[in-house]
Structures are given as structure tokens and as C-alpha cells.
Amino acid sequence: MDRSVETVFPGTTASDQISREELQLAARNHGMPLEALRYAVTPLGLHYLLIHYDVPAVDPAAWRLVVDGRVERGLVLSLDELRERPSVTHRVTMECAGNGRARQTPRALSQPWLLEAVGTAEWTGTPLRPLLEEAGLEESAVELVFSGLDRGIEGGVEQRYQRSLPVGEAFGDHVLLAWEVNGQPLPPQHGFPLRLVVAGWYGMASVKWLARITAVEAGFRGYQQVQAYRYRQHPDEAGVPVSRIAPRSLMVPPGIPEFISRRRFVPLGPCRLEGRAWSGWGTIVEVQVSADGGGEWTPAELDPPSGPHAWRRWSLTWEPEAPGDYQLCCRATDETGRSQPLEPRWNLGGYAGTEVQRVEVTVARGMQA
């Protein structure tokens, strides 16, 4: 009897190597190089990008946002009509739910993220709530289904990318219909002409190329809602839906890299470490740093929070006593007490793999500072 992990858990692999299929995804989807953690707002083009299917070609003149389903007054809005509505700007740290997946064993066969699937952007648009109030939800409405224009086949199902939110969540102040990012019109890859932005949630909730919002009277059963984006230990479980972002901290890898291994080399002497930490559950209240792989921990200094939905900067001066090899780690805790595990907590889809980052560093004499 074949007891390999691929048989017991279809769609996973125990290989330490990456398959051709995973490479195809990694070649399309963009991570944020970790030195970009130095920017409070991620420059356009460095924010992570996960595109399930293709970036669709959208004619903005023909495009409309339709609000329908269990509403009293269906709406059909052009981009100009949306832009005439009151606008706000939210600074939002967004992360892919699969960030860290490629560190897990076995891992789901999907986009093989290591740690780079994150970014912070300033999204400008109009709050969703007044628009829903204008449409008038019927009492039977329990969820809003958001449909994008991106189409593909996944899990054997031909589909548009669709995700839902409970009515209570959709009415929150953290939910925006955005047409600008970092002060510029949305580029195609971020959802032009309109993107839902659900601050605090993993990126799968922030539907790109948004075309339709449908109020429904039963929980949405679409592929991305009930098959994908579930915390499961076994394929037979219904699982727990993925929602808000679990706390994570990452550091700017110090020193200079070796090209292939990405190992870091740092000159002997005081070394300023810095990074960012975030959580979709509440404010980050502590970041600790270890230089010995998680044995001893030292609290880092925290900058003031940079908004309710954005990452928080931390820094610390590290003074290695001697040349040699070190493993640097950082660990964040938020105000709800949620923190990062030291070891992976496995799940079938490879979601929220927030075990601490480990940066291999060689401290050397005689390097240029």
C-alpha cells in the first residue's frame, strides 16, 4: 500500500525540491525583497503580488460595478461615478495567506512562498458601507459575494475568482473599494480599475478586478471559500476559514548577501537590526530578537504605530562578540496575546505559516563596513 504523503494528502509534496509547476507560479507571482522592509510604504512594484489566473484586460469605459442580489435597489456604477463618491486613504499591510508555505513539510502544491509575500500600500477609494446602505440590503442577506474578472480552472472547477464576507464584516470601516494605490491609478496587476481592500485580512479577501457585489441569503459555497483558504489537517475536514492575518515580524537581512545562498555577511562590530511587525488582530506590542536561533531573546525598540492597519517598525543594535556564524530570529506579539510559534504549525493548505524567520549570518573581520 502506498503510504507516501502525496497519497495520504493529495495535492501535497514532501520533496525538499521545488517542482516545475511551483516554479511556473513563482516566476509569475512577485515577492517583496526583504530589504524593502525599510520602507514604511512599499514602493510600487515591490509589493507582493499573487494572481490566481491571468491579469485580465479591462476596458475602463465599458467596465461597471454591479451591486445586486438581496438588495432593495440594484446599482450599476461607472468608474467616474465611483470616483465622485467620498474618498479615504488607508495604509494597509497586506499579506498572502500562503506566505511561508514553502517552509512547511509536506507542503501544498501551490505558490511556493518563502517569506516575501507581504507589502504595505496606501489604498485610496470609497468606503463600502455607504454604498451598501444606498443599495439597501434585504433582511435575508447574510453575506456579500465579491466577483473579480479573472477567470481560470482550479480544483477542476472553471470559475471567476470570488470571495464572500459576512454582512457584519463588510459593513466595517476597514473595507474599501480602491481605485488608487500609493497615489496612482491602480496598475493592472493590482486590480485595475477597482479592488476590494479588506484591511487586516489575508490578501485572498481583497478581490482584484472587482465587477460585482451580490448580497446572498446563504453562506457562499464557491471554490475559494469552501475548498481553498481553510485551515485543515486532512482533506476530509470542513476546516476553519482563513480570515485575519496572524502576527509576524520580519527583519531586513543585515550586511551583504552571497549571491546563490543568500547567506549574510556582516562586519564585526555593532550592527543595527531593523524590521517590521504586523497582525490583523490588533496592535503589535512586542518584538523580541534572538541571535542564537531562539535561545535568548531581547526586546527590540518599537516605533509608534503607523496606523491601525499597517505594520510597526522595530529596531535593535546587535553587538556580536566574535566572528562566526549566528542565526538571527525575531518574534512579534500583538495586544491580544497572539504570537509567533518557534516551530511550524502544519496545515494542509500551508496557510499562516508564521513560525519565526531565521536569518543565517556570518560575522567576519576585515569586511568593508
Next chain:
Amino acid sequence: MDRSVETVFPGTTASDQISREELQLAARNHGMPLEALRYAVTPLGLHYLLIHYDVPAVDPAAWRLVVDGRVERGLVLSLDELRERPSVTHRVTMECAGNGRARQTPRALSQPWLLEAVGTAEWTGTPLRPLLEEAGLEESAVELVFSGLDRGIEGGVEQRYQRSLPVGEAFGDHVLLAWEVNGQPLPPQHGFPLRLVVAGWYGMASVKWLARITAVEAGFRGYQQVQAYRYRQHPDEAGVPVSRIAPRSLMVPPGIPEFISRRRFVPLGPCRLEGRAWSGWGTIVEVQVSADGGGEWTPAELDPPSGPHAWRRWSLTWEPEAPGDYQLCCRATDETGRSQPLEPRWNLGGYAGTEVQRVEVTVARGMQA
């Protein structure tokens, strides 16, 4: 005796799988999703990105461009002083020399590009030639060495990224010092505050984060000049330097993708194929398309050239006669007669792997058009 390819050719692998080290590079460096071939100018954030070391942090107020070495008058220029000089805008198709590397067997252990390492941008800056004339090259000068601010270790050598050009090449109209891309200030990842742009050459020549131009009286022997970026069959060879871009054509993969395999599904009926083709050696004069993996070829329609340094659009209506599996290929030829091979032409570094693209397509009845 160990006769494995890794022993005969150190730094290569014959594995069909991708190593952790390669994944680390693929997670940092960005490919252009191929549907972005639909844009004549690649939107910011979709252009390919290859960063050898880290994106450096540069203070534009303190930054200076130094011109020194075998010149009559050394120059030290601020960004403002550069921006006061006459400016031009070039539309340039840029490609990484390693594009296609991961399709080769065995392959060099480096950034594992499939086909996405390309993009076209509009670079604005000042031509290099008048600046060199102002400095006045001494008669002994044979090359210009361009030094970036990005630092790392590669091939055991601690280095800044440096590349040279022969004097004759550096004086060409196709060489620019750019401070804007697509009408915006250079973002950090494209070389802020200043980038050398050498149109027609593979991207390794277009040094980012440019800080120094040094006229030298002997051929530059830096790592990126004599170790990397050489066409070699064996490590002991001196090899032939990589320079201009060999012709290539790519298509927008038609229809919709399956998420993991990226196989394309197309409804039965006429299907408009489109793509772009380019060469650093001359104008593209022909693109041919095959729907049977390279058996029969049909000429595509070519749009007018979009400038001396930019890709050329092609299109063709394909009418599959029946449902089933097809392999689509395209092949470009430039005015010098250079064309794309059908099979890989192997070299040690995995450079210029321009064998034709092969897109697996399933034509199906009953799909949404």
C-alpha cells in the same frame, strides 16, 4: 570516479526539480507575467527585475555621479545637475541574459528563469556621450567601467556590481543615464537615483544604482565581465562575452489557465493569438506560428515597429479544427537573419536560451468564450 554533471560542470545541476537556493532567488526577482505582452509599454511593477545582491538604500541628496580615471577633467555631478542636462526618452525592450535558463538541462545554479525575464519601458535621462566628451577621454582609454552601489559576494569575490563597455559602444546613441522610467522617478528596484540603460544589450549591461564611471586603459577584469556573462561550453574556456539580445518572440498564452499546471484552455472556434518579438541585432522582419509543436509554420501579421529598441507586436487568427491538445510555438527572425532555434543550444551559464516558446493548449467545447 564521479562523472555526474555537477562534478564535471561545477555550479550546475541536472535535476528537473528546483533547489531551495534557486527558489530563494525566484522569490526575490520578478518575472513579467506573459499576459503583460499585451502592453506596448510594460506597466510599472510588471517589468522583469533581476537584483544580484540587495536593493541599496541611497540618499539622493548625498549621492553623486563620479566620472574619473583616464579623463582630462574628472566630473562630480549631483542628481539636480544631471537633470538640468538635455534629456531624451527611449522605449527599450530589456531582457535578462539568463531568460530561459530553467528550461536547460543541466542548468547553471542561478536565477531559474523560465521565459518571463523581459519588459519594455520608457527610460528618460541624458545621453552618455556628451558627458564623456565633457570629461574628455584620454587616448589610452579603451573601456568605461560602470559601478553600482549594490554590494555582495559572488563566486567567492566580495564586490560591487560592475560592468564595462568598450569606448565605441559607450559613445553610441543607444546609451542613456536614466532617472525616470515610464514618466516617474526611478523606483528603488530599478536603480534609483540613476541607471545606465544600454538599449539592445541584455540587462546585465544596464547598471543600476550607478555611482561611478571610470575610463580605463585595459579591458576590465571584474567578476561580472570575465567570470559571469560569458558563453562557455566548459569552465576552463575564456568564452565569448554576452552582449546584444538574441531574437525571441513570445505569445500571450491564449484562453484561461489551470491554476497549478498553467495549461491553457480555449473554447473551440477562431482564436486570436498575439505576442511581441524583439532582437538587439536589428528589426524583426518575420514571426511564424505553429500549432503542432513546430511541424508547420504560418507567418503572423506584424504591426509597424514601435521604435529602434522596442519589441514588435505580432498577431494571427488560429482556427483549431477540433477539440483536443495542441502545442503552440512562435519563432522570430530579425533583419540580420538571426532566428530562434527549435531546440536548446546549451551553454554553461544558461544565457540566451532562445529556443522557441511552447504553450500547451487544450481546445474544448462548451467553455465560456
